[in-house]
Amino acid sequence: MYARVVAATLAAALGTAAVLLSPTSDARAREDGVPVVIAHRGASAYAPENTLAAIDKAAELGFSWVENDVQRTKDGELVVLHDDSLQRTTNVEDVFPGRAPWKVRDFTAAEIARLDAGSWFSPAYAGARVPTLQQYMRRVEHNHEKLLLEIKNPELYPGIEQQTLKLLGNEGWLDGRHLGRLVVQSFSADSVRAVHELKPAVTTAYLGTPTVAQLPGLARFTDLVNPSYGSLSRGYVSAVHVFHGPHGRRLKLFAWTVNDAAGTRMVAAYGVDGIITNKPDVVRAALGSD
Template sequence: MRRASRRRAGAVVAVLSGLALAATSTTARAATGPDVIAHRGSSGAAPENTAAAIGLAVRQRADFVEIDVQRTKDGRLVNFHDCTMERTTDIEELYPGRPRYRVSDFTWDELSRLDAGSWFHEDYASERLVTVDEVVRHLWHTRTGLLAEISPCAQYGTTVATDLADALRGKPGYVRQALARHRLAVQSFETDDAHAFHTVLPHVPIGILDADRPTDTELLRLSRWADQINPQYTVTDQALVDRVHRLGMDINVWTVDEPGAVRTMASLGVDGIITDYPQNLTRR
């Protein structure tokens, strides 16, 4: 994820909120190994998608923090993975008797009161949910980039994709800086969501997540507009990595925690490794 796209190497000019954004010429990947992408932050050592997990990933010098984008009832974009909130918060205790416990069923004021850390360990009982704006502010002046996943939860359709694009478009200074440093990308399991985002912000690298091995027909179709193919590591082999690269796209694999699997994926030449334990790759 060190460049906007292998297909789009060279100078790329885009307009964002009336500002001209010039992307510098890209160069071959330095021989430093794949990007280290902290899955939901450093989620093996801190409660996922919280400020604690994000801050730890930054201190461990992860190249990217991967987050999950959902929208509250009153339109705030928040960092949360599951389609319902019972697993990692005290939402049932705080709001008993609600018919549903989806992010989209609550206002940000309601969600900001949740304990999002005790499920992981009592030391994190004060951890709260964070908004996407807070994540951006946390990462802006660090070396760590942002890989934002558009939630596939069914209630949103493609609206979270366009909301995220609009939110990033409203931060031209951050986007310009992050793109210049190759430290911003967006991904989704839903091709429609990814394309909706790409339509609004085509200069931000967009990736397609896949739990299954994509077919060559799918790869050919996606290569016309996508920048990344991000499959589960268990379906990834040398032939897939080479084919994705020949089609001009990057490949980031998930979720790779076992040291042997990390070594195997790195040996295949993948561009990024999404892991719960970034410290195992950065040694920090």
């Protein structure tokens, strides 16, 4: 019975010529049939990733959606950084040479604030800092941007979901005006589920390429499935679109990380709802949406 229902629903989905757009969020559907473009860690091909400069660059290029990563310091501050180590994108080895392997959770917020997070990328960005999540949210708000926020390595930071949501609430990002500008995602299904259970109104996304058999379970607490673009096919995208998430909307799919024209055109033809990229201008040009 279940297989017949899914097959019938899939056939209907494939026969649908248009997608109804939600009035509150272009994270929920393709804009005018064109995938949403999300600047990965900000416009990270052109400015140091996850810094305020990177989201400023995305805004300068004309992109409203940015993606970032959140982790927690030794003294409980939420900071924006991709790796669980400070080594790759700061000068931590020079400032704290005896503290390998330089894990985020082993440093206080004050210590991290001393680090240069820009010189590794370019001398032009010397002195850029690792922003706290509060600083980052305030800059996103100032730039009138929208945010795809990844809870990174939640297994290292028990309770980070609740802490992140509390900060977002304190910054005004959990009201009706902001909820359409926010998606919270993670590679951890447990973390995504926790966010949904704590704040059911928040749009959530699961990072990865779950099997089709796993989609019904994920659809109970996630609104989007965001896989690596190399794992995709037209059939997989169509299968994701069959299911409806916890808010009654069709599951959407954002593909990452696409940085060239050929990849852009491929995933757009598959029917993805969004494209996460270090080079948003390249993706926009390939989509013909300049």
